[in-house]
Amino acid sequence: MELKIRLLLYGTAWKEEKTAHLTETAVLKGFTCIDTANYPTAYDEKLTGDGIAAALKSGIKRSDLFIQTKFAPVWAHRPSKIPFNPHQEIEGQITESVRQSLEHLQVDYLDSLLLHVPFEDDSDNLVAWKVLETFVPHTIRSLGVSNFNLPQLQEVYANATVKPVIVQNRFYKETGFDIDLREFCAERGITYQAYWMLRNNPEILASDILKSVAVKLNVEKELAFYVLILGLGGTQILDGTTNPERMTQDLKTVGEVFGNRERLRELQGDIDEFRQLLSKLSTGAE
Ligand SMILES: NC(=O)c1ccc[n+]([C@@H]2O[C@H](COP(=O)([O-])OP(=O)(O)OC[C@H]3O[C@@H](n4cnc5c(N)ncnc54)[C@H](OP(=O)(O)O)[C@@H]3O)[C@@H](O)[C@H]2O)c1
Structure with a gap:
C-alpha cells in the first residue's frame, strides 16, 4: 500500500x-x-x-x-x-x-x-x-x-x-524530459510527478526499449513507459486511466516491479538504456 x-x-x-x-x-x-x-x-x-x-x-x-x-x-x-x-x-x-x-x-x-x-x-x-x-x-x-x-x-x-517538495510537470521532449530539473529535484529530495507522457511522446512510444520492456513484463507499452519513468528514481506517475482493468493492471505491475528488488535489478539495463534514449532525444541527436 x-x-x-x-x-x-x-x-x-x-x-x-x-x-x-x-x-x-x-x-x-x-x-x-x-x-x-x-x-x-x-x-x-x-x-x-x-x-x-x-x-x-x-x-x-x-x-x-x-x-x-x-x-x-x-x-x-x-x-x-x-x-x-x-x-x-x-x-x-x-x-x-x-x-x-x-x-x-x-x-x-x-x-x-x-x-x-x-x-x-x-x-x-x-x-x-x-x-x-x-x-x-x-x-x-x-x-x-x-x-x-x-x-x-x-x-x-x-x-x-x-x-x-513536489514538482508536477509534462514529461516530454519539448522540455528535454526535464533532465536538468529532475537532477535539481533529486539533489534536494523533491519528488518529480510526471504527466502527459502518453499524449506527446511518439518516438518513445515507438521505441525498441519500450517494446522490449512491455514484452518482458507482459504489459501494454504504455505501462512499460510508466515503469521506466519510475525506474529513473525520485519520480511518481499521474495515471488518469478511465479503464478499471488498466487501474488494476497498472497497480499490480508497479507493485510487483518496485516491491521486489530482484525484479527491479533485472530491469536496470533497460532503465539505463531508457535514460540514454531520453538524453539523445532531448539533444535532438536522434
Ligand atoms: N499539472 C497540470 O497542469 C496537469 C495537466 C494535465 C494533467 N494533469 C494530471 O495528470 C493526470 C494524467 O493526465 P495525462 O494527460 O498525463 O494523461 P491521462 O489522463 O492519464 O491519459 C492517459 C491516456 O492513455 C491511455 N492509456 C493507455 N494505456 C494506459 C495505461 N496502462 N494506464 C493509463 N492510461 C493508459 C488512457 O486511456 P484509458 O482511459 O482508455 O485507459 C488515456 O487516454 C490528469 O488526470 C491530472 O491529474 C496535470
Whole structure:
C-alpha cells in the first residue's frame, strides 16, 4: 500500500460527470493518492471529493490517502470558470481557493497543494508562496509547484521557508524530459510527478526499449513507459486511466516491479538504456 502512495497517483482531470465514479473506483482498486485541482476548466474537484467520500464508506481511512490539489492564478482559468473572486489580492484568492478545496474534498487538511502554473509575473510566485506557507502544516501538509521550469523552481526554492517538495510537470521532449530539473529535484529530495507522457511522446512510444520492456513484463507499452519513468528514481506517475482493468493492471505491475528488488535489478539495463534514449532525444541527436 505504501508503495502505491509513492508511485502512482490517480489523475482526475477531464473526467467531468464521471469524476466521482472513477475516483471511487480508483481508490477501491488500490490507488491511495489522488490528484485534483480547484480548476473547473479541467477538473471537477467537488465530484472528486464525492468519489473519495464514497470510497471511504468501504472502511478505507482518510489517513490512508494522500489528497493533492492545486491553486491556479487568475490568468490560467477560463474567464467564465474562475472559482474565486479574482478582484482581490493574491492572498485573498489563495485563502478563498484553499477554503473551497477543503469544502469540495470534504476534508479538514490537504496532503499537498501545488501552485498549478507560474504567475504571469514570476515575482508573484514568491508572493503566492509566502501565502501558501501560512497554511503549513495544519491545513496543508506539503507544498509544490507545477508547470515550472528550472529557473522558476530555483527562485521559489531559494526564497522559500517551507521548501517545495513536489514538482508536477509534462514529461516530454519539448522540455528535454526535464533532465536538468529532475537532477535539481533529486539533489534536494523533491519528488518529480510526471504527466502527459502518453499524449506527446511518439518516438518513445515507438521505441525498441519500450517494446522490449512491455514484452518482458507482459504489459501494454504504455505501462512499460510508466515503469521506466519510475525506474529513473525520485519520480511518481499521474495515471488518469478511465479503464478499471488498466487501474488494476497498472497497480499490480508497479507493485510487483518496485516491491521486489530482484525484479527491479533485472530491469536496470533497460532503465539505463531508457535514460540514454531520453538524453539523445532531448539533444535532438536522434
Ligand atoms: N499539472 C497540470 O497542469 C496537469 C495537466 C494535465 C494533467 N494533469 C494530471 O495528470 C493526470 C494524467 O493526465 P495525462 O494527460 O498525463 O494523461 P491521462 O489522463 O492519464 O491519459 C492517459 C491516456 O492513455 C491511455 N492509456 C493507455 N494505456 C494506459 C495505461 N496502462 N494506464 C493509463 N492510461 C493508459 C488512457 O486511456 P484509458 O482511459 O482508455 O485507459 C488515456 O487516454 C490528469 O488526470 C491530472 O491529474 C496535470
